[in-house]
Amino acid sequence: AVQLTQSPSSVSASVGDRVTVTCRTSQGISSALAWYQQKPGKPPKLLIYDASSLESGVPSRFSGGVSGTDFTLTIRSLQTEDSATYYCQESDGFSVTFGGGTKVEIK
Amino acid sequence: EVQLVESGGGLVQPGGSLRLPCEASGFTFTNYWMNWVRQAPGKGPVWVSRINSDGSSATYADSVKGRFTISRDNAKNTLYLQMNSLRVDDTAVYYCAKVRGGTDYFDSWGQGTLVTVSA
Numbered sequence: 273a274v275q276l277t278q279s280p281s282s283v284s285a286s287v288g289d290r291v292t293v294t295c296r297t298s299q300g301i302s303s304a305l306a307w308y309q310q311k312p313g314k315p316p317k318l319l320i321y322d323a324s325s326l327e328s329g330v331p332s333r334f335s336g337g338v339s340g341t342d343f344t345l346t347i348r349s350l351q352t353e354d355s356a357t358y359y360c361q362e363s364d365g366f367s368v369t370f371g372g373g374t375k376v377e378i379k
Numbered sequence: 380e381v382q383l384v385e386s387g388g389g390l391v392q393p394g395g396s397l398r399l400p401c402e403a404s405g406f407t408f409t410n411y412w413m414n415w416v417r418q419a420p421g422k423g424p425v426w427v428s429r430i431n432s433d434g435s436s437a438t439y440a441d442s443v444k445g446r447f448t449i450s451r452d453n454a455k456n457t458l459y460l461q462m463n464s465l466r467v468d469d470t471a472v473y474y475c476a477k478v479r480g481g482t483d484y485f486d487s488w489g490q491g492t493l494v495t496v497s498a
Contacts, residue, residue, distance in 0.1 A: 304482075304483075308485075315476075315489065315490060318479070321482065359424060366438060367438070368429075370423050371423070
């Protein structure tokens with residue numbers, strides 16, 4: 273199964289900052305990767321699918337990209353409500369894998 | 380509005396069994412593959428199982444294969460997870476999740492039900 277390695281494991285940034293989270297895959301998975309946001313006590317929420325497509329209702333400050341085996345989630349101008357843990361996720365058609373998570377905190 | 384409501388969680392001894400239902404509403408249940416995802420306390424989500432739209436095909440994570448069974452009753456708009464031979468490391472919040480049509484992305488989740496396996 274594909275392994276997903278997220279970095280950093282945590283980041284602290286100020287309101288208005290640009291924050292980038294990376295998800296490195298152990299093997300090529302085309303663009304079949306999603307990003308989720310999870311706040312404490314809540315289920316994950318789909319933000320980005322197919323590496324760069326924004327889910328309906330998600331603010332445009334969130335964006336996704338890919339370069340080789342590195343996928344990125346970028347928050348263009350960090351807001352207080354963006355404080356959460358972010359997970360990447362992929363499927364190879366047989367099983368589904370989540371990354372280890374990146375905790376984003378507001379300074 | 381899509382709603383997924385899990386129930387059936389609780390405290391169970393190692394080796395015991397539980398059945399988790401997930402009641403779905405707000406969408407055409409029979410059109411979608413459904414999944415179970417679990418999350419141990421303080422850890423990330425882990426996919427458990429998926430079932431196709433008519434219930435004829437299912438896939439499992441290696442960690443639960445042979446112990447858990449996913450099923451669905453399309454007449455009742457309900458997804459199930461039968462969990463047998465439970466282990467301490469099965470302790471987690473269990474979520475049912477709907478896929479984003481034709482993909483393995485999870486666009487709707489229930490609030491989850493906590494399963495605690497402990498002696």
